Amino acid sequence: MFPREDIDILNIVGTVVDIALVAYVIYKLITVIRGTRAVQLLKGITVILIVWFLSSFFGLRTLQWLMSQTVTYGLLAIIIIFQPELRRALEQLGRGRFFTRSTTVEEKNTVQMIEAMMKAVKYMAKRRIGALISIEKETGMNDYVETGIQMNAKVSTELLINIFIPNTPLHDGAVIMRNNQITAAACYLPLSENPFISKELGTRHRAALGISEVTDSLTIVISEETGNISVAKNGDLHRAIDEETLKAMLEKELLGDLKSSSTRWQWGGSRNG
Template identity: 55%
Template sequence: MQSIINSFINIRIRDIIDILIVAFVLYRILLLIKETRAEQLMKGIGILLVLTKLSEWAELYTINWILSNAMTVGTLAILIVFQPELRRGLESLGRSRFFTKSFVDIRTENMANVVDEIVEACASLSRQKIGALMVFERQTGLNEIVETGTKINGNVSADLLINIFIPNTPLHDGAVIIKDNIIKAAACFLPLSESSAISRELGTRHRAAIGITERSDSLAVIVSEETGAISVAENGNISRYIDPETLKEILLNMYKPKNGKDSFLKWRSKYGKEE
């Protein structure tokens, strides 16, 4: 007890700062892996650590040797297994405003016109029940996705977007990548989400939208070919049955330099119906 008291007495300001930094880093790591496969893997690693210590105390030398050696090579295994989470964490760090400028470099009034064109296109596609998938690039570059499609590099307009997704046209199958006020490419292939929590009634288009938002900070807008419903995906989450007015507010908020990061989270909790 005396040693514990002495430890508290000898704590310096720099020790408190050190502890707070470590606690903050651990907290951010826990947020990063929350509700992912890594969360279950971390629990498994914790159980292995406990079993290793128990086998040492119980003098079960064979089991202890196996577990100890497994933990020795576990560092490499963690890097391999947690690769998607590590990549997402490093990208999140790189997107910090401390290191980069805001992803919005064009005037707000111009973006309002762009948003109007996008919403008009989505509303028209929804009425006609024409399937569509639009991905809005932010700070995380999507050039590897752009390379899988046909480059356009044209200004955003409702007519162009509608014509791209008209069935049986060369570019209708795939995703459109939009950066600010430019349509970079169409007919792009997206990685599919492997999440088991996605509703079975959602098809490949919705799964692809969720997949790209799991791997980047992009926002995806989907129009269902079967129902005409408009959905929005961000951060691996999807909110369905979005009306045009709500979609307009989401996109306008997304393009704001300060609040764009929280656009989907705000409107998903207020309007969205998550599946």
């Protein structure tokens, strides 16, 4: 027989492991349904459960009975409504991918996004097509997203180029990117009011500096006059950089610890390049 102290320790360890496994499974389920219509349905279910709890707490019997019936038959409804998501989860479980790290997929998507951006930037710089692309990081940019046209589109070279083609509806303004997607286009960014900015900088460069002063975003600017590529971050503007340097910046900022084959870049240059 085990001593009582050992039994208590085993019970605690078992409880911790049990909670950890359930939390991990819930996390993986969330990653499976993220970005699908199931997210909105889950919000609706959460509202129903809250109403059920409140009706029970305040003694609203009719409403409580209605919510009880909804919950009772809700399981079958969930299976029917979430059928595509459940099938995808079971397929991933069968392939052994359910318990793998999702960072590999995210890194792959980020690498594809960087490649698409590099091709678009190269094309536009060569033809002197003005562009302004701001990539959201930790600081939210919803206030600026709301000033533009919502897109929530997958990043592609062709789409980025078409957005900035002159005399098209979306070319005037900035593209804001979030989670490897084009969140919005034709957005208005705050202009920098720094008095030491070079007078030769135009509105795009001032907007890139302005947004970099109030957020931690990474903003790419292509000059319409010269075709030069510039990048703004943390209030610093690095002007007339080459494509290899831009790619190194993007990989360092967006891929984090993933080793880059390009030259490593360290921030801290001058405000005017």
